Amino acid sequence: MMNPLPIVLATLLRNRFTAILFVGLIALATALGIAISAQERALRLGSARAADRFDLIVAAPGGHNDVLFSVVYLDPTAVELLSPETTAKVLAGDRAEFAAPIGFGDSHNGAPVVGTTARFVEHLSQGLAEGRTFERMDEAVVGALSSSRLGERVGISHGHAGEGAGDDADFAADQLARGGTPEQGDHLPITVVGRMKPTGTPWDRAIVVPIEYNWFVHALGTGHAPGDDHIGPPFDPEHLPGVPAIVVKPESVAAAYGLRNRYRTADSTAFFPAEVLVELYALMGDVARIMGALTLAAQVLVVAAILAGILALLDLQRQRFAVLRALGAPGIFVFSVVWLYVGALIGSGIAIGLPLGWLAAGIVSALIAGQTGVAMTASIGVAELALAGALMALGLLLAVVPAVLTYRKPVVDALRT
Numbered sequence: 338m339m340n341p342l343p344i345v346l347a348t349l350l351r352n353r354f355t356a357i358l359f360v361g362l363i364a365l366a367t368a369l370g371i372a373i374s375a376q377e378r379a380l381r382l383g384s385a386r387a388a389d390r391f392d393l394i395v396a397a398p399g400g401h402n403d404v405l406f407s408v409v410y411l412d413p414t415a416v417e418l419l420s421p422e423t424t425a426k427v428l429a430g431d432r433a434e435f436a437a438p439i440g441f442g443d444s445h446n447g448a449p450v451v452g453t454t455a456r457f458v459e460h461l462s463q464g465l466a467e468g469r470t471f472e473r474m475d476e477a478v479v480g481a482l483s484s485s486r487l488g489e490r491v492g493i494s495h496g497h498a499g500e501g502a503g504d505d506a507d508f509a510a511d512q513l514a515r516g517g518t519p520e521q522g523d524h525l526p527i528t529v530v531g532r533m534k535p536t537g538t539p540w541d542r543a544i545v546v547p548i549e550y551n552w553f554v555h556a557l558g559t560g561h562a563p564g565d566d567h568i569g570p571p572f573d574p575e576h577l578p579g580v581p582a583i584v585v586k587p588e589s590v591a592a593a594y595g596l597r598n599r600y601r602t603a604d605s606t607a608f609f610p611a612e613v614l615v616e617l618y619a620l621m622g623d624v625a626r627i628m629g630a631l632t633l634a635a636q637v638l639v640v641a642a643i644l645a646g647i648l649a650l651l652d653l654q655r656q657r658f659a660v661l662r663a664l665g666a667p668g669i670f671v672f673s674v675v676w677l678y679v680g681a682l683i684g685s686g687i688a689i690g691l692p693l694g695w696l697a698a699g700i701v702s703a704l705i706a707g708q709t710g711v712a713m714t715a716s717i718g719v720a721e722l723a724l725a726g727a728l729m730a731l732g733l734l735l736a737v738v739p740a741v742l743t744y745r746k747p748v749v750d751a752l753r754t
Contacts, residue, residue: 341673348678356682359643363686363732364693366639370632370724371694372701375715379702381618383713384410387538388610390461393585393593395419395427395436395600395607405613408439408582410709411449411539418579423604425574427583430599432592435460435570438580440551443493448483450493450544452551454569457584461536468531474549474559474568478531480541482710489529491544493554525554539710552578633728640683640732647679648739675740676733683732687725691717 349356388409396404397417406412419427428436437457443450455470458478468487470478479485527546535541547568549559557578561567585607587593593609600607698715706713 341670341677344674345677345681349681359682360686360689362639362643363683364690366636367687367690367725367728368694368697370636371691371721372697373628373632374721374724375695375698375717376701378718379698379713379715383711385614387711388614391584391610393587393596393607393609394582395585395605396582398606401608401613404582405610407441409610411543416581418581419605421577421579424580425577427600428570428572432588432596434586434588436583436585438548439582439584440548440580442555443495445491445493445544448542448544450546452546452548454548458533458545460586461540462533464534465531466534470531471547474547474553475525475527476530477527477544477546478533479529480533480543481535482541483544485529485544487529487532490526491529492526537712542710636728637731640735644735644739672740676736679736679739680733684729687729691725
């Protein structure tokens, strides 16, 4: 039985530049589909991991999305405050390992400054990478990617402008240097005393201060009675201000659902981050399916256009195939040569496009992670392999067309020109 592979190889070498062009086009079409699929999964997994340690979030009634993005992803979104009464009730509630108030509104060189408790810092970071947690109102713990160093004195400014400390921070620092006491509403300079381990969340770039600092610099008191300078719980219900949100760590799964139901009232709402993410993933899934369908259509069109080009190229070589037929080569041999030739082009393009798509997804993931702080890792999974396999199967099926047209062409007609 005749072996078609030497002729296939010779044809590829003879038309190497055309073959490289066809393979490149198929590789790019494949890479586009792989990159979209891998990046969509990396975004879902990264955002889900970022919310893992935010078990239950309690906030004022309203949209869960805004609260989720503010608390977990530190997006500067304006949210309503829980009332002081509700805040006191949640912080003093039972069936929870801890309840940590979360406060926003300040920044340092573009990095968000977040107020909370030392217990939540330890929970989020699972132990510090260096230093210790804050023990005074003018101390802070920074995220793993923060540029601030241990022992550094940091000025804080109001809002998210990121221009460094404002005049009130300079004024407070001057008062401290003179031995005075800063007033409510002054932005105290803070000292970095610890650094968290990487969390894969935007908190890795944050500066975390005691919630008392957040209240104090916004002229809301400290959550404690006058003269009580300790930080963290227990708080004094008579002196508690409202907060944007509270992160609750339930004692058990049953307690989590019980607390969620308890705080879903006219004065507050409670939700698991996964509840909101599932809705977002459903929307992302719809968009991904539409993009996937469009990408597949584009890939099919690319393959079809390439097959049309290959058909034209094979037509220029019809005399060579006619000679083979005249020398006694069976029709199935000619069919095999053409089919394997087209299959080699498609297979090579897909084989190159698969890692190329993974590389593109990795680059996009790195760019998104740099902008959002959410750690993402793009990888090739079953979905991408299935996509590549489906495109390969479709390509081999379409390759039958030029193979059939070539071997069915009469020998006399092919030799006539």
